[in-house]
Amino acid sequence: MKQRLLTVMLLMVCIVLGVIGFFLYVGQDKRPPEISLEEMNITYREGDNYDVLMKGIKAKDNRDGDLSDKVFVDRIIPTESGKAVVYYGVIDSNKNVGTATRIITYMMDAQADKNEDVDASDDDTENETQPSEENKKQETASDEKRLTPEGEAPVIALNTDHVTIAAGSEFDPLSAVQDVADTVDGADTLSQQISVEGEYDIYTPGDYNLSYYVTDSDGNTSEVMTLTLTIQ
Numbered sequence: 001m002k003q004r005l006l007t008v009m010l011l012m013v014c015i016v017l018g019v020i021g022f023f024l025y026v027g028q029d030k031r032p033p034e035i036s037l038e039e040m041n042i043t044y045r046e047g048d049n050y051d052v053l054m055k056g057i058k059a060k061d062n063r064d065g066d067l068s069d070k071v072f073v074d075r076i077i078p079t080e081s082g083k084a085v086v087y088y089g090v091i092d093s094n095k096n097v098g099t100a101t102r103i104i105t106y107m108m109d110a111q112a113d114k115n116e117d118v119d120a121s122d123d124d125t126e127n128e129t130q131p132s133e134e135n136k137k138q139e140t141a142s143d144e145k146r147l148t149p150e151g152e153a154p155v156i157a158l159n160t161d162h163v164t165i166a167a168g169s170e171f172d173p174l175s176a177v178q179d180v181a182d183t184v185d186g187a188d189t190l191s192q193q194i195s196v197e198g199e200y201d202i203y204t205p206g207d208y209n210l211s212y213y214v215t216d217s218d219g220n221t222s223e224v225m226t227l228t229l230t231i232q
Helices: 002-026 050-054 109-124 132-145 186-190
Strands: 032-037 041-046 057-061 070-080 083-091 097-109 155-158 163-164 177-181 194-197 206-214 225-229
Touching: 002 032, 032 097, 041 050, 050 070, 057 206, 070 097, 097 177, 097 186, 155 206, 155 225, 177 186
Parallel strands: 041 097, 163 225
Antiparallel strands: 032 057, 070 083, 083 097, 155 177, 194 206, 206 225
């Protein structure tokens, strides 16, 4: 009789502890904070502080509230098109991490110095009111390279269709994105809607195909671009 009573009591204790543990688990905050990015054109020069990159950024958490002043720049990945992908992060009091990305205009030190030299030369030059034929050609070529959507669907361009890395090396799929464009959404909005499909293992040599596409706020999807990742 005593043994049965002891068993019942132990069972009840286990049930109570289980219920308490369940409610403690359910009560945990697992929702990461959200980062919102305002649409704007940002130009960043290599080596400068991050103040310009923090413009138009807000972060909100379901429990901690406004975390805008806690947002940080995780890393900047330059591309070959004069652009860069900026990765932002923010952490709430329960260690949940929120992330966001933004595409910006990126200037290397040498490129920025060259542009400054050109500006200084233009200031010192007088009696030149008409642009040269060479400048006209450069402007035309620049316009031709600009990514322009046709119709309602957005477009995405890669800076290459083949990447080779050594086994064990880091690889960021978004570093292959050259640009995105849409008739309505800006680059900041689209950069957060880029999808990369395909599996790869950086420790296993072989060829892996990755599919890239972007979806705008109206649900229109771009054509799929394919990149082959070779791991040696």
